Structure formats: structure tokens, C-alpha cells
Amino acid sequence: IGAGLILMAAAGQNAAFPELGLDKYLNDKGRGYVDFMKKNCVAENAVAGLFQHISDVTVKNPLDEPDWQARLNESHLGTKAPDAPVYLYHGGLDELIPYAVGERLRADWCGKGARVQWKSYPLLGHIGGVTVGALPAADWLAGRFAGRAAPGNC
Known part of the structure; x- marks a missing residue:
């Protein structure tokens, strides 16, 4: 790039x-x-x-x-669990960051006890995943500001 x-x-x-x-x-x-x-x-x-x-x-x-x-x-992601809940999403056809990197990060954080909400967009690349995933990510974040418990799907 x-x-x-x-x-x-x-x-x-x-x-x-x-x-x-x-x-x-x-x-x-x-x-x-x-x-x-x-x-x-x-x-x-x-x-x-x-x-x-x-x-x-x-x-x-x-x-x-x-x-x-x-x-x-x-600073390598995955070596330490985040202190706050995380919404993590990834396009399955991501041409910039391989999908396996996102899956590995989810597995690493979940394995360390983090609360992770994972969403996969199997048919989307990097820009498509960012675009389609932005609204659900913003909704998830709004829920945290509203005081609702963070869902997780580890």
C-alpha cells in the first residue's frame, strides 16, 4: 500500500x-x-x-x-489482554491485514480472559469490512457509554 x-x-x-x-x-x-x-x-x-x-x-x-x-x-497486540471490553471485527477477504491475524488476536485475547465481541464479515475486504462494520461497532460503543454490559462471544 x-x-x-x-x-x-x-x-x-x-x-x-x-x-x-x-x-x-x-x-x-x-x-x-x-x-x-x-x-x-x-x-x-x-x-x-x-x-x-x-x-x-x-x-x-x-x-x-x-x-x-x-x-x-x-506493543504487539495479543501479548496482553485489554483492560476494557473490545469489539473486534474483520473482513474475511481483507487484502491488507490477513483474516488469520484478526482470528489470532481474538483467540489470544479470549485466552487471556478478555471480554471480546467478535464479528466476521466473510465476503468483505479491508475497506468493505471497515465500512460495513463501522455502524455495528459504533452501536456497540454507544451501549458501553449508556452503561449496558458488554456482550462477549469468546
Whole structure:
């Protein structure tokens, strides 16, 4: 998909762990992308980075560095159960994040005792799953704000 998604993830890691120093890895184009991303939404950010490789926006790939790898491993989803209930949904034909990744995350969290409400959209890809799943996810979240107990289907 391109450098846009990678830079969004790297900027998020850098915000959580400022000692990673993302800026020292970026070239001028990369700094421009990160500045753009801070002012725009995910769709615009992804499009801005289409057909760009991480090497087009960096002087050195931070994801290859041991300190970045250590922080990414600490942040790996599934290693720790979330403290709050989760609504998790996934398109079975997701071309960006394989369906098996979502299934594994559900299994990991359920295995650790988390309350997970899982919804599968077998015939949808990434964008279709996000689009169709957004309203049920928002309804689920509204139920939490309304004080209703979170359902789970582990």
C-alpha cells in the first residue's frame, strides 16, 4: 500500500515512545509526510503515501533498528489482554491485514480472559469490512457509554 501506513504506525510509536527519535530517520519528504499526517485522516494519509517505499521517505529505516524492534514487540497486540471490553471485527477477504491475524488476536485475547465481541464479515475486504462494520461497532460503543454490559462471544 505504501509508506503512508508505515509512517502512520511509526509516528504513533514515536508519540508513545519519544526516545525512539523518528525525526532522525526521516528525510525532508518523510518529515513533510508526517507533518501532513498530523493534520489529516487515515484515508488521506494512506493515499498520500501510495506507491512510496519506506526508503523514499527515510535516510535509514527505523523499523530495522533494535530499539524500534524492542518497542514494537512490547506493543504487539495479543501479548496482553485489554483492560476494557473490545469489539473486534474483520473482513474475511481483507487484502491488507490477513483474516488469520484478526482470528489470532481474538483467540489470544479470549485466552487471556478478555471480554471480546467478535464479528466476521466473510465476503468483505479491508475497506468493505471497515465500512460495513463501522455502524455495528459504533452501536456497540454507544451501549458501553449508556452503561449496558458488554456482550462477549469468546
